[in-house]
Amino acid sequence: MSAVWVLIGVLCAGTVALKAAGPVTVGARRLSPRVAAVIGLVAPALLAALVAYETLTPGRPGLEVDARLVGLAAAAGAIALRRSMLVVVIVAATATALARAV
Amino acid sequence: MPPDSGIRAGVRAALPLVLPTLLLGVSFGVLAKPVMGAIGPIVMSVLVFSGGAQFAALGVLQAGGATGAAIAAGMLMNARWLPMGFAVGPSLRGGPLARALQGQAIVDASFAMSSRGDGTFDRGLLIGATIAQGSAWIAGTVIGVTGGGLLGDPARIGLDAVFPAFYLTLLAEEARSGRAVAVALAGAAIAVALMPVAPIGIPVIAASLAALIGLRTR
Numbered sequence: 001m002s003a004v005w006v007l008i009g010v011l012c013a014g015t016v017a018l019k020a021a022g023p024v025t026v027g028a029r030r031l032s033p034r035v036a037a038v039i040g041l042v043a044p045a046l047l048a049a050l051v052a053y054e055t056l057t058p059g060r061p062g063l064e065v066d067a068r069l070v071g072l073a074a075a076a077g078a079i080a081l082r083r084s085m086l087v088v089v090i091v092a093a094t095a096t097a098l099a100r101a102v
Numbered sequence: 103m104p105p106d107s108g109i110r111a112g113v114r115a116a117l118p119l120v121l122p123t124l125l126l127g128v129s130f131g132v133l134a135k136p137v138m139g140a141i142g143p144i145v146m147s148v149l150v151f152s153g154g155a156q157f158a159a160l161g162v163l164q165a166g167g168a169t170g171a172a173i174a175a176g177m178l179m180n181a182r183w184l185p186m187g188f189a190v191g192p193s194l195r196g197g198p199l200a201r202a203l204q205g206q207a208i209v210d211a212s213f214a215m216s217s218r219g220d221g222t223f224d225r226g227l228l229i230g231a232t233i234a235q236g237s238a239w240i241a242g243t244v245i246g247v248t249g250g251g252l253l254g255d256p257a258r259i260g261l262d263a264v265f266p267a268f269y270l271t272l273l274a275e276e277a278r279s280g281r282a283v284a285v286a287l288a289g290a291a292i293a294v295a296l297m298p299v300a301p302i303g304i305p306v307i308a309a310s311l312a313a314l315i316g317l318r319t320r
Binding site for chain 2: 004008023025056
């Protein structure tokens with residue numbers, strides 16, 4: 001059981017340090033336009049990677065195509081129809097559950 | 103830089119995230135309880151406060167991996183906070199300690215919502231959105247640990263599709279320009295290409311390199 005607490009303690013300390021490093025060191029510096037352009041594009045790059053990762057990860061290195069992909073496609077449809085985020089995630093979960101049930 | 107929204111405006115803006123995040127928290131609580139006991143998952147959601155890292159670490163433990171390997175998976179999954187912190191840094195205010203504290207409000211949703219797309223971030227949105235979402239994450243974990251047995255296997259009801267759908271919604275709001283769409287496609291391609299060969303976490307961090315497309319002058 002104590003291994004779990006080591007895990008939690010180390011991850012907590014590491015996460016705090018990772019999040020604090022940038023804000024503490026860069027200060028309130030003005031950004032050059034090119035740097036600003038890159039920073040403005042970090043969010044779409046990371047979010048797209050997270051979509052791919054969370055849809056296809058087997059929980060270890062590798063790719064796994066399963067019912068989550070059906071859920072993601074259903075979510076994309078709901079987004080195209082301009083549904084709220086809550087509707088989108090419920091549609092995704094329902095489609096995935098149905099795909100697994102058949 | 104345009105003025106920041108208030109923290110309350112941030113909380114309001116993040117209200118649509120509350121229920122989806124609650125569901126994610128429930129699914130983490132349900133899956134983590136058999137491996138980490140009843141208290142561990144709740145403390146972890148309060149202190150580590152990162153769905154991606156917590157699921158990654160849990161995945162290693164479920165597969166019978168060592169604690170060290172679980173820590174490594176969680177830290178790699180969280181390594182993206184480093185470049186994100188450097189991105190948000192100039193938009194924060196106060197002395198080093200105050201800035202370090204405000205930096206703790208960086209999570210995927212608050213980062214995406216507060217990004218103005220011009221390199222600056224709305225500090226009130228960042229903090230308010232994290233307060234709303236973090237409360238839901240912790241409450242969901244508590245529900246999952248205490249009452250999750252009623253749900254059965256989270257995968258059976260499709261809860262594992264909630265995370266990608268959640269990120270896709272954020273991405274749809276973020277990818278407003280042709281350039282942002284190109285960066286998103288490149289980021290996803292980098293992640294998929296690396297997933298079979300790189301340790302967990304690396305594909306997602308490497309994908310942030312797609313933002314370097316922004317260096318090209320228009």
